[in-house]
Amino acid sequence: MPPLARSTSANDWPHAVLNRHDDEHRKPKLRQLAYWNAVTVVVFALLLISGSAWADPKAEMQGLDEQVQEIKSDVLGIAEELRRLEEKLLFPSNTQVAVFVSMPSGNGFRLDSVKLQIDGQPAARHIYSFKELDALEKGGVQRLYTGNVATGAHEIRVEVAGKLASGAEVRGSEAIRFDKAAEPRLIELSLAGSDVGGVRIELGGR
Amino acid sequence: MTRVSPKAIAVIALGVALAVPAAASPLRDLHFGEALFHAHQDEYFDALERLDAEIAQHYRVDEPALDSLIYHIEEAEFSIGDFELHYRMHHRAGRAIRAVLEADVSDSVRNEAAYRLARIHFQKDQPEPALRVLDAMTGEIPVAIRADVAFLRANVYLALGRAAKAIATLGPVQDAESLAGFANYNLGIAMLRDGKPKQAARQLDRAGRVRSGDPATLAIRDKSNLVLGTLLLEAEEFDEAQGFLDRVRLSGPYSNQALLRAGRADLSTGRFERALVPWSVLVERDVTDIAVQEARLALPYAYGKLGVHGRAAVLYGEAVERFDVELQKLDASIQNIRSGDFLEALVREEIRHDKDWVIRLRNLPDAPETFYLVGLMASHDFQTSLQNYLDLDDLRRKLREWHGSLDAFADVIALRRKFYEPRLPEIDRTFRRLDAQVRLRLEQRDHVRERLEGMLVAPRADYLATAEEQGALQALERVAARLERDGSADAAALRARVARLEGLLRFRVETEYHERLTETHEHLRSLEADVATLDARYDAFVRTRQAARQSYVGYGDALADLGARIERNLARIDAVMQRQGRVLETVAIDELEQRRARLTEFQNQARFAYADSYDRAAKAQAQ
Numbered sequence: 028m029p030p031l032a033r034s035t036s037a038n039d040w041p042h043a044v045l046n047r048h049d050d051e052h053r054k055p056k057l058r059q060l061a062y063w064n065a066v067t068v069v070v071f072a073l074l075l076i077s078g079s080a081w082a083d084p085k086a087e088m089q090g091l092d093e094q095v096q097e098i099k100s101d102v103l104g105i106a107e108e109l110r111r112l113e114e115k116l117l118f119p120s121n122t123q124v125a126v127f128v129s130m131p132s133g134n135g136f137r138l139d140s141v142k143l144q145i146d147g148q149p150a151a152r153h154i155y156s157f158k159e160l161d162a163l164e165k166g167g168v169q170r171l172y173t174g175n176v177a178t179g180a181h182e183i184r185v186e187v188a189g190k191l192a193s194g195a196e197v198r199g200s201e202a203i204r205f206d207k208a209a210e211p212r213l214i215e216l217s218l219a220g221s222d223v224g225g226v227r228i229e230l231g232g233r
Numbered sequence: 234m235t236r237v238s239p240k241a242i243a244v245i246a247l248g249v250a251l252a253v254p255a256a257a258s259p260l261r262d263l264h265f266g267e268a269l270f271h272a273h274q275d276e277y278f279d280a281l282e283r284l285d286a287e288i289a290q291h292y293r294v295d296e297p298a299l300d301s302l303i304y305h306i307e308e309a310e311f312s313i314g315d316f317e318l319h320y321r322m323h324h325r326a327g328r329a330i331r332a333v334l335e336a337d338v339s340d341s342v343r344n345e346a347a348y349r350l351a352r353i354h355f356q357k358d359q360p361e362p363a364l365r366v367l368d369a370m371t372g373e374i375p376v377a378i379r380a381d382v383a384f385l386r387a388n389v390y391l392a393l394g395r396a397a398k399a400i401a402t403l404g405p406v407q408d409a410e411s412l413a414g415f416a417n418y419n420l421g422i423a424m425l426r427d428g429k430p431k432q433a434a435r436q437l438d439r440a441g442r443v444r445s446g447d448p449a450t451l452a453i454r455d456k457s458n459l460v461l462g463t464l465l466l467e468a469e470e471f472d473e474a475q476g477f478l479d480r481v482r483l484s485g486p487y488s489n490q491a492l493l494r495a496g497r498a499d500l501s502t503g504r505f506e507r508a509l510v511p512w513s514v515l516v517e518r519d520v521t522d523i524a525v526q527e528a529r530l531a532l533p534y535a536y537g538k539l540g541v542h543g544r545a546a547v548l549y550g551e552a553v554e555r556f557d558v559e560l561q562k563l564d565a566s567i568q569n570i571r572s573g574d575f576l577e578a579l580v581r582e583e584i585r586h587d588k589d590w591v592i593r594l595r596n597l598p599d600a601p602e603t604f605y606l607v608g609l610m611a612s613h614d615f616q617t618s619l620q621n622y623l624d625l626d627d628l629r630r631k632l633r634e635w636h637g638s639l640d641a642f643a644d645v646i647a648l649r650r651k652f653y654e655p656r657l658p659e660i661d662r663t664f665r666r667l668d669a670q671v672r673l674r675l676e677q678r679d680h681v682r683e684r685l686e687g688m689l690v691a692p693r694a695d696y697l698a699t700a701e702e703q704g705a706l707q708a709l710e711r712v713a714a715r716l717e718r719d720g721s722a723d724a725a726a727l728r729a730r731v732a733r734l735e736g737l738l739r740f741r742v743e744t745e746y747h748e749r750l751t752e753t754h755e756h757l758r759s760l761e762a763d764v765a766t767l768d769a770r771y772d773a774f775v776r777t778r779q780a781a782r783q784s785y786v787g788y789g790d791a792l793a794d795l796g797a798r799i800e801r802n803l804a805r806i807d808a809v810m811q812r813q814g815r816v817l818e819t820v821a822i823d824e825l826e827q828r829r830a831r832l833t834e835f836q837n838q839a840r841f842a843y844a845d846s847y848d849r850a851a852k853a854q855a856q
Contacts, residue, residue, distance in 0.1 A: 087816055088618050094809050095621040096322050098802060099278075102628045105798050106282045107289075109635055112791055116642060116784065121776050127263050162273035168266025178773065209776060213263055231263075 122175035123211040126151070126183065128218060129231055130163045135192025136220030138163065142186040143172055150174060150183075168215070178207050183214065185228050191220040199226030262287070262301040265309055272312070277320035278627070284313055307333075307342060314349060321620060327353050340372025348374075348382050355385060360392040380409035380416075387419060396426035407436075414443040414453040421457065430464070437461040441480055455480075455487040463494055471498045489515060489524035496531055505538040520555055521604035523828075526835055529555065533846065542850035549843035556836040563605060563829045570822050576814045579619070580626045609824040618817055625810045632799050632806070639796050642788070649785035657781065664774065671767060678760055685753060694742045697749040702738055709735045 114123070126143060130136065138160060143151040151172035155163075163169060186200040197220065205214060215231025260266045268284035271277070288309055291302040302309060310333050317326035330353070333346040347370045354363035367386050374382055383406040390399035403420040406412060421436035440457035443450060458480040465474035475498045481491035492511040499508035512535060515528035533548035569575060609615050684696055698706065713731045716724045742749075 084816060084820060085614060087812075088614055091809060091813050091816065092321075092617060092621060093324075094805075095625060095813070096324050098628065098805055098809065099320065099322055099624065100325060101798070101802050102632065103278070103282055103285065105635070105795060105802065106278075106631070107286050108791070108795060109638070110282065110286060112642070112788070112795070113638075116645065116788065119780050119783070121780055127267070129260070129266065158274045159270075162270045165269070165273045166260055166266065167270025167273045168260065168263050169270050170267050209772075215263055 118173055118175060118211075120211045121209050122177065122207075124172075124174055124176050124181075124207060125170060125211065125213050126172040127213065127215045127231070128153075128163070128169045128171045129167075129215055131217060131219050132164055132166060134219045136218070136226070137190040138218055139188045139190065141171060141216075141218070144184040145172075145174065145176065146181050147184075171216075176207050176212075178209065180204060180206055185216055187218055187226045187228060189218075189220070189226060191224070195224070197221075197225050199228055201228040203228075203230060261304040262309075265302060265305050265312075268309075268312070268316075272316055272319070275319070277316045278631075281313070281316045281320060281322075284309060284316065288313065307338065310336075311346070311349070314346075318349075318353060321617065321624070323353050323357055341375045344370045344372065344374045344382075345378060348378050348385065351389070352385060355389055355392070360389045363389045364393065380406045380412055384409075384412055384416060384419070387423065391419070391423055391426070394426075396423045399423040400427060407439075413445055413447075414440050414450045414457070417443070418453050418457050421460075425464075434461055434464065437464075438477075441477060451482065452486055455482055455485040455491070459487045459491050459494070462491065462498075466494055466498055466501075469501070471502045474498045483514075489518060489522050493524040493528055493531065496528070496535070500531075500535060500538070505535050508535045509539075519604065520559060523831070526556070526559075526832065530835060530838060530842070533842065537842075537846055537849070540853070542846045542853055546843055546846035546850050549839050549846055552839040553836055553843060556832055556839060560829060560832055560836065563825055563832065566605065567822055567825050567829070570818050570825070573818075575818060575821060576622070579817075580623065605825055605828050606821055609821065615817070615820060618813060618820070622810060622813045622817060625806050625813065629803065629806045629810070632803050636796065636799050636803075639792055639799070643792060646785045646788050646792075649781075653781050653785060657778075660778070664778075668771075671771070675764065678757075678764060681753075681760075682757060685750075685757060688750065692746065692750075694739075694746045694749075697746060697753060698738075698742045702742060706735065706738055709738070 118125075124145070128138075128141060130138060138155050140152070140154045142149075153169075153171060159169065182202055182204050184200065184202045186198070188196070188198045190196055199221075203214075205212065217227075217229045217231045219227045219229075221227045260269075264283060264287040268280045268287065271283065272280035287302060288306075291297055291300050291306065291309075294300050297303060297306075310329065314326045314329035314333070317323075317329060327350060330346045330350040334343055334350065338346075347366050351363040351366040354360070354366060363385070367382070367389065370382070383402050387399040387402040390396070390402060400420060400423045403416055403423060407416045407420055409416060417436050417440035421433045421440060424430075424433035424436060437457045437460060441454055441461060443454050445451060445454070458477045462474045462477035462481075465471075465477065475495060478491045478495040478498065481487050483492075492515045496508040496510075496512040496515070499505070499511075509532065512528045512532040515525055516532050518525045520526060520529070529548075529552040533545035533552070536542070536545040536548065610619065684693075687693075688696060695703075709731050713728065713735075716728045716731065
């Protein structure tokens with residue numbers, strides 16, 4: 028069988044191509060390796076001088092991967108510190124109030140939107156994406172609002188819109204009183220479709 | 234023998250197993266729930282940042298047993314490792330999991346951690362450490378991961394070239410539901426490597442019949458049939474090969490290869506007309522696929538075998554033209570990548586929110602031809618590099634945004650300082666004055682309380698005389714003192730009168746003693762309530778005063794430090810991104826040049842074959 032590249036006849040096609048083809052996922056690596064070996068020889072002197080060039084793409088990728096992991100770790104550290112600073116500066120514990128939203132799993136309720144007022148003032152409004160809903164159904168808890176209130180008695184008003192498992196659109200609202208003391212106040216709102224229609228809005232028991 | 238890499242399949246299967254765990258119910262810690270909320274949306278940076286902070290806080294509190302995270306601490310420690318793994322932070326993930334391994338935990342928890350650590354080693358191309366971790370597992374292995382552990386162990390054996398061990402390990406789990414298709418396929422590959430082709434064929438046949446609606450399982454089913462069909466094709470068992478190749482779905486990822494080989498099986502048995510069927514379907518598909526490009530040569534070849542040289546010449550001519558168009562596209566793509574358009578296109582926001590972004594990239598102006606890169610982009614090394622590049626771009630955006638926030642924080646602090654500093658001294662003076670008065674009253678309260686407590690032991694009715702009564706008694710004492718030296722009869726009468734009045738007063742004080750004592754205690758309790766209110770107001774004032782001061786004092790160093798760290802990391806990111814980008818560009822260009830070289834070969838073949846067929850057609854016509 029003549030080699031494929033030198034083929035001069037239409038009758039040569041299938042065997043040559045299929046035999047080559049079975050090696051398809053190996054050949055690029057071999058060729059790549061040969062290429063990088065050549066690169067290594069050519070730029071070896073430059074490597075020693077600059078210290079920034081690379082001889083082997085796999086080694087270079089691994090080296091870069093290590094550096095990226097270090098950067099990620101550093102940036103996570105910055106994010107944590109920044110969050111602490113932000114909390115201390117903007118939401119000190121003696122005035123901080125945070126409202127969280129959760130959904131019991133398997134309820135079949137499709138949450139569309141939530142509107143929140145604190146002491147009659149608009150505080151937050153959120154329209155839910157599919158991914159957010161999915162995350163809530165899997166047990167995630169959404170931080171809907173973080174703000175400040177004085178110590179003492181307050182009221183939040185929650186308005187919820189969504190669909191029941193049956194597809195029926197439902198709306199519901201609830202006013203909930205809470206006390207703010209010296210420590211941060213975390214409020215969990217558990218939202219679910221009601222068996223008798225409508226929306227069940229409850230304070231979470233955590 | 235097969236050229237299929239068993240490790241590639243193992244990665245697919247592990248991908249199936251790597252899901253973020255749902256929260257154990259009931260969830261008791263809101264911050265942990267918040268981290269899960271982000272993780273379930275693939276926002277692993279946010280998930281990690283929140284959970285890291287929550288776990289650190291948990292270990293900082295005086296009594297961790299009273300903290301709500303205590304109910305989930307083991308799960309949280311595991312989740313940290315999982316999130317880090319998803320965020321491609323293998324070093325930290327390994328450390329997090331090792332911490333669990335070294336902790337005082339049950340066998341089942343330790344074994345689950347060991348499984349995760351072994352998985353990390355395996356994914357990082359480190360089969361020896363992976364095997365050491367798996368070998369160190371003792372005691373109960375949780376049922377939920379038992380099959381996965383065996384599957385991982387078998388893959389590790391395969392990676393180490395110990396096929397017989399892999400066969401022995403996979404045997405007991407080949408019917409596990411969670412591994413449907415994958416275990417049979419890998420078992421088949423292990424048997425091939427162990428020189429047992431007949432047994433391997435039986436396993437691949439089983440994998441090729443698995444029933445499922447899951448796309449990954451359907452893909453492995455197709456792959457099993459393709460591999461087995463190819464093996465039989467190479468063994469020149471063409472009819473048997475045909476049967477397995479026909480099982481591959483026409484819409485699946487392996488359909489092009491299956492159609493190409495099905496035509497080859499027909500061709501090999503001299504059934505040229507039947508070979509036209511799969512190849513005619515294949516040539517209508519996306520021409521960037523290698524199998525389709527080969528079919529562009531195979532179809533006219535079959536026509537040539539049938540003696541229809543005119544039709545063959547036309548199809549070869551079309552192939553030459555089509556390959557020419559594709560070569561131009563490849564040249565343009567290589568040029569685009571060299572000019573930096575590839576990297577720019579990769580980080581475009583509108584592309585990254587689309588799950589088919591690799592395909593969509595080609596629709597953007599000045600973006601390279603990504604269809605030719607799909608195969609490359611699916612490779613693990615390229616994916617890692619690409620994801621690193623995208624992660625770095627994300628981190629750069631975050632850091633730039635935060636840098637802006639630091640400026641805003643500095644403004645807020647300056648405004649607060651300007652507001653509070655002139656006011657606080659006067660507020661402090663007023664507070665000190667009121668505080669002195671309060672302290673005086675508190676001392677008086679303490680004195681009264683002490684007296685009352687003493688009277689419980691030694692009753693003193695005079696302490697409970699009213700101010701009026703005390704005044705009257707003192708007046709009577711003064712009158713009595715003046716009359717003492719007067720010897721007149723009137724004085725005696727007055728003394729008797731004074732004594733009577735004094736007696737009357739003392740009688741009243743003594744007889745009303747218990748009522749008065751009760752009443753005084755009630756007054757004291759009422760006073761205590763007032764003092765409690767006063768204390769609360771005092772505390773509130775102190776807290777507010779502290780909060781006011783803390784709202785602008787002590788941030789300078791922290792802000793400066795954060796600013797410096799942000800700038801340092803931005804510089805590092807720029808440098809690493811540049812190098813990472815260069816690697817991606819180089820690898821992509823290399824891939825495109827390989828495809829270009831192959832296409833050029835195909836075009837040359839088509840060109841020669843066109844001439845050959847044209848000559849034959851002309852001769853046939855002349856005869």
